[in-house]
Amino acid sequence: MSHWIIAPVVLPALLAPIIAFVMRHDIVLARAASFTGTVALAAIAVGLTVAAAGGETFVYELGDWPAPFGIVLVLDRLSAMMLLLTSVLALIVLTHAAASGWDARGRHFHALFQFQLMGICGAFLTGDAFNLFVFFEVLLIASYGLMIHGGGRVRLQAGLQYVVMNLAGSTLFLFALGTLYATTGTLNIADLAVKVGEMPVDEAALVRVAAILLMIVFAIKAALFPVQFWLPGTYSNAPAPVAALFAIMTKVGGYAIIRIHTIVFGPDTAALGDLIGTWLMPAAVVTLAVGALGVLGARRLMPLVSFAVVGSMGTMMIAVSAFTPAATTAALYYVVHSTFAGAALFLLADLVISRRAAGDRLSTQVPTVQNGLFAALFFAAAVGMAGMPPLSGFLGKLVILDAMQPTPQMATAFAAILVASLLIIVGFARAGSTLFWKSTALATRAGGTDQQAQGAARGAGALEVAPTMAAVAALAGLSAFAGPVTGYMEAAAAQLYDSTGYIEAVLGQGTEG
Numbered sequence: 096m097s098h099w100i101i102a103p104v105v106l107p108a109l110l111a112p113i114i115a116f117v118m119r120h121d122i123v124l125a126r127a128a129s130f131t132g133t134v135a136l137a138a139i140a141v142g143l144t145v146a147a148a149g150g151e152t153f154v155y156e157l158g159d160w161p162a163p164f165g166i167v168l169v170l171d172r173l174s175a176m177m178l179l180l181t182s183v184l185a186l187i188v189l190t191h192a193a194a195s196g197w198d199a200r201g202r203h204f205h206a207l208f209q210f211q212l213m214g215i216c217g218a219f220l221t222g223d224a225f226n227l228f229v230f231f232e233v234l235l236i237a238s239y240g241l242m243i244h245g246g247g248r249v250r251l252q253a254g255l256q257y258v259v260m261n262l263a264g265s266t267l268f269l270f271a272l273g274t275l276y277a278t279t280g281t282l283n284i285a286d287l288a289v290k291v292g293e294m295p296v297d298e299a300a301l302v303r304v305a306a307i308l309l310m311i312v313f314a315i316k317a318a319l320f321p322v323q324f325w326l327p328g329t330y331s332n333a334p335a336p337v338a339a340l341f342a343i344m345t346k347v348g349g350y351a352i353i354r355i356h357t358i359v360f361g362p363d364t365a366a367l368g369d370l371i372g373t374w375l376m377p378a379a380v381v382t383l384a385v386g387a388l389g390v391l392g393a394r395r396l397m398p399l400v401s402f403a404v405v406g407s408m409g410t411m412m413i414a415v416s417a418f419t420p421a422a423t424t425a426a427l428y429y430v431v432h433s434t435f436a437g438a439a440l441f442l443l444a445d446l447v448i449s450r451r452a453a454g455d456r457l458s459t460q461v462p463t464v465q466n467g468l469f470a471a472l473f474f475a476a477a478v479g480m481a482g483m484p485p486l487s488g489f490l491g492k493l494v495i496l497d498a499m500q501p502t503p504q505m506a507t508a509f510a511a512i513l514v515a516s517l518l519i520i521v522g523f524a525r526a527g528s529t530l531f532w533k534s535t536a537l538a539t540r541a542g543g544t545d546q547q548a549q550g551a552a553r554g555a556g557a558l559e560v561a562p563t564m565a566a567v568a569a570l571a572g573l574s575a576f577a578g579p580v581t582g583y584m585e586a587a588a589a590q591l592y593d594s595t596g597y598i599e600a601v602l603g604q605g606t607e608g
Contacts, residue, residue, distance in 0.1 A: 097153060097155055098155070099139060099142060099143060099146075100143065100153055100155040100168050100170050100220065101155050101157075101168055101220075102139050103136055103139055103140065103143075103178055103182075103212075103216035103217075103220065104168070104213055104216050104217045104220065106132055106135060106136055106139070107132060107136065107209040107210065107212040107213040107216070108209075108210075108213045110128060110129070110132040110209045111206045111207075111209035111210045111213065112206070113128065114128050114129060114205045114206040114209065115203055115206035118205075119202040119203060119206070120202070122198065122199050125198075125204075125205040125206075126193050126198065126205065128205070129189060129205035129208060129209060130189060130193075132209060133182065133185050133186050133189055133212070134186065136182045136185065136212065136216075137179075137182035137183060137185075137186055139182075140175070140178040140179040140181070140182040140183075141179065143170055143175045143178060143179075144175040144176065144178070144179045146170070146175075147170055147171055147172050147174075147175035148172065148175075148583065148586075150172070150586065150590060151600075152169060152170070152171045152590070152596060152597055152600035152601075153169070153170040153171075153600075154167050154168070154169055154170075154222070154600050154601050155167060155168040155169075155170075162222065162283050162285060162286065162601045162602055163281045163283035163285070163286035163602065166221075166223055166226060167221075167222040167223065167283070167601060168220040168221060168222060169220065169221070169222035169284075169597070169600070169601060170220065171587070171590055171591075171597065172583065172586055172587035172590050172591075173350075173353070173354070173427070173587045173588075173590070173591055174219045174220055176427070176431075176583070176584070176587060177219040177346070177350055177430075178216055178219055178220070180343065180346075180430070180431055180434060181212065181215050181216060181219070181343055182212075183569070184339075184340065184342065184343055184434060184435070184438055185208075185212055185340065187339070187438060187442075187562045187565050187566055188336050188339045188340045188438065188442075188562070189208065189336075190558065190561065190562045190565075191335075191336050191339070191442050191445070191559070191562035191563070192204065192208075192336040193558075194556065194558035194559045194561075194562070195336070195445060195446075195449070195559055197244075197245070197334050197335070197336050197445075198336075200244060200245040200334075201244045201245060203240065204241070204244055207237050207240040207241050207244070208237075208241065208340075210233060210236070210237035210240075211234065211237040211238060211241060211340065213230075213233060213237075214230045214231070214232075214233035214234035214237055215230075215234065215343060215344075215347060217229075217230035217233065218230040218231065218234065218347050218350070218351070219347075219350060222283065222284050222285065222601055223282055223283050223284065224272060224275065224282040224283075224284060224287065224355070225272055225282045227351060228265070228268050228269070228272060231265065231268065231316070231347075232265060234344065234347065235258070235261045235262075235265070238257075238337075238341065238344065239254055239257065239258050241333070241334070241337045241340070242254040242257060242329060242333050242337060244334050244337060245334055247332075249332050250332050250333070252332075253328045253329050253331075253332040253333070254329070256325055256328055256329065257325055257328075257329040260315060260322070260325040261315065261316075261325075263315070264311075264312045264315035264316065264322075265312075267308050267311055267312050267315075268308075268309070268312045270308055271305045271308035271309045271312060272305075274301050274302075274304060274305040274308070275287065275302070275305045277301070278294075278301045278302055278305070279291065279294075279302070283601070283602075284354070284355065284358055284359060284597075284601070285358070285597060285598040285600075285601035285602050286601075286602060287359045288358050288359045288361075288594055288597075288598055289598060289602070291359055291360065303370060306356070306359075306360045306370065306371060307370070307371075307374070309351075309355060309356075309360075310352065310356065310371055310374065310375065313348045313349075313351045313352045313355070314348065314352075314378065315348070316344070316345065316347055316348025316351065317345050317346075317347075317348030317349045317352065317408055317412065318345050318348070318382070318404075318405055318408055319348075319375075319378045319379065319382045319408065319409070319412060320378050320379075320381040320382040320385060320409075321378075321381075323382055323385060323405055323408075326345070326401060326404065326405055327389060327398050327401040327402055327405065329341075329401075330397070330400070330401040330404060330441075331395065331397035331398040331400075331401045332397070334445075335397075335441050335442060335444055335445030335448070336441075336442070336445065338397070338400075338401070338441040339437070339438040339441040339442050340438075342404065342433075342434045342435075342437035342438045342441065343434055345404065345408050346430050346433075346434060349408065349411055349412065349415065349426075349430065350430075352375070352412075352415060353415055353423065353426070353591070354591075356371045356418070357418065357423075357591055357592060357594070358591070358594045358597055358598075361418070361592075361594065362418045369418075371418070372416045372417065372418050375412060375415065375416035376413065376416040376417075376504050376507070378412070379409050379410075379411075379412035379413040379415070379416055380409065380413065380507060380508075380511045381409075382405060382406070382408060382409030382412065383406050383409025383410055383413065383511050383512070383515045384409070384511065384515060385402075385405060385406075385409070386402050386403060386404070386405035386406025386407070386408070386409055386515070386519075387402075387406050387514075387515035387516075387518040387519050387522075388402075388518065389401075389402025389405060389406070390402045390403050390406065390518065390519045390522035390523065391518045391519075391521060391522040391525075392522075393457065393522065393526070394456065394457055395454075395455045395456055395457060396444050396447065396448060396455035396456075396457060396526065396530070397441075397444055397448070397455045399457070399522065399523075399526055400437065400440040400441055400444055403436075403437065403440065403480050403519065403523075404433070404437045406515060406519060407429070407433035407436070407437065407480065408433075409511075409515070410429060410433075410491075410492065410495065410512060410515070411426050411429045411430060411433060412426075413495065413499070413504075413508050413511065413512065414426035414429065414495045414498060414499070416504070417498065417499060417502045417504065419498065419501075419502070420585070420588040420589055420591075420592050421497075421498040421501075421588075422495070422498040422499060422502070423588040423591065423592070424494070424498070424581060424584045424585045424587075424588040425491070425494040425495040425497070425498040426495070427584040427587060427588065428487075428490070428491050428494055428573075428577075428580065428581055428584055429491040429492075429494075429495060431487075431573060431580075432479070432487040432488055432490075432491045432570065432573055433480075433488075433491075435479075435566045435567075435569040435570055435573070436476060436479040436480040436487075436488060436566075436570060437480070438566045439472070439475075439476040439479070439563055439566035439567050439570070440473075440476045440477070440480060442562050442563040442566065443469065443472050443473055443476060443563045446469060446555050446559060446560065446563065447463060447469050447473075447530065450463040450464060450555075451463055457525075457526050457529045457530065458529065459529055459533045462531070464554045465554050465555055466531055468555075468560070469531065470527065470530075470531035470532075472560075472563055472564070472567060473527050473530070473531065474527060475567045475570070476563075476566070476567055476570075477523035477524075477526075477527060479567070479570040480519070480523070481516060481519045481520045481523055482512075482516045482519075483520065485574055486570045486571060486573075486574055487570045487571075487573035487574045487577070488570070489574075490573075490574055490577050492512055492516065494581070495508070495512065496508065496509060496512060
């Protein structure tokens with residue numbers, strides 16, 4: 096069992112260079128290899144999730160060097176859930192990229208795609224803060240290549256902004272790691288938890304500095320205020336399948352905050368107290384406000400979805416900032432929901448934009464071919480993202496509000512989430528009305544000319560529509576099976592806050608590799 100833990104990192108890491116050097120001139124062969132690897136990754140993720148569901152924390156020691164001296168990968172319920180989410184999203188995105196032809200617009204799409212999966216899976220599995228930095232850099236390199244896939248001046252400009260912002264975050268990350276190592280002598284997460292927990296309050300000034308620096312770094316990755324501005328420009332100019340995959344990228348930052356600031360810098364840590372939650376809550380509220388206002392004021396479809404992703408991160412981080420098991424359970428449910436909701440909207444936007452003369456501009460134009468189908472999918476995805484019943488967004492926000500009731504931030508959380516939800520509903524309603532309903536009315540008044548223009552457009556095939564439908568179906572599935580899903584997440588949150596179990600598994604008798 097233990098050797099399977101490293102498979103989600105090794106499999107894409109081996110497959111990517113093979114695709115890059117052997118198959119880059121044969122798109123059919125590259126697609127076959129990439130699909131095979133991603134399906135295998137999903138199967139492995141399912142197996143690891145089943146194994147982790149029992150509550151055991153599995154530890155893989157690279158080179159058989161024990162922690163804290165060697166590099167370890169750690170599998171628990173939380174990391175297994177994130178692996179499964181990543182692999183399912185990757186399959187959906189890869190299907191759309193191949194069906195729409197996006198992957199054929201550059202030679203290295205599939206190699207970069209696999210490197211991206213390697214970085215994401217490694218970030219979720221690592222038990223070492225320095226290797227979290229390493230996997231973040233793998234993510235940065237691969238995501239930049241995917242960001243500029245297909246070329247274009249605007250895309251290159253957005254990619255440059257993305258790289259500069261993330262390189263600044265990487266620099267701060269190194270400063271934080273250096274500070275931590277200088278004060279504790281270790282970067283293993285479990286060992287850090289022990290050392291920080293034993294540190295007297297009057298000697299922990301540098302540790303508090305490192306904790307704040309790490310929160311800033313992870314906030315950059317998660318697109319939290321005041322460093323959220325890179326996301327709308329990056330996501331709205333990226334190829335749509337890439338933007339859909341990037342829906343999991345911000346969650347890597349959120350995951351890092353949850354992992355590091357519960358195990359190492361938890362609210363019960365004497366050296367820090369509630370320092371992190373105190374700063375995180377207002378940042379999350381403002382992020383949600385920025386996202387909601389961005390959705391309301393958007394004049395193009397891709398920025399509309401991008402700001403919705405910003406808002407979803409704000410909602411999620413409001414729950415995270417409470418640092419309680421109930422609030423973390425709600426945040427984890429919202430992580431899964433918002434990932435599929437964002438992916439569905441980005442993939443649908445690609446189907447619509449490629450069939451409109453006005454591109455993604457929110458203006459009344461000739462209706463697209465299959466206008467009714469696209470309108471229905473947009474309605475479903477928008478309902479999910481805005482948090483209206485019956486899809487999982489409504490349940491996710493309801494669970495967050497319920498979890499925030501016992502906290503001092505209850506009034507702020509309620510006001511922020513409810514008002515922002517109203518603004519997002521209005522923004523999506525305006526966009527949907529312009530794109531689909533008003534366009535249909537215009538065609539009815541104009542008569543035959545518009546009908547001929549509509550008929551000349553190419554309809555979307557089953558494989559092109561299927562990924563969007565799958566993402567929307569995932570939202571429905573999260574609602575239908577909310578009980579068992581939240582049950583798993585409650586257990587994951589309980590395991591996360593039981594830092595003693597994690598520490599003993601890593602530093603004690605953890606399963607050997």
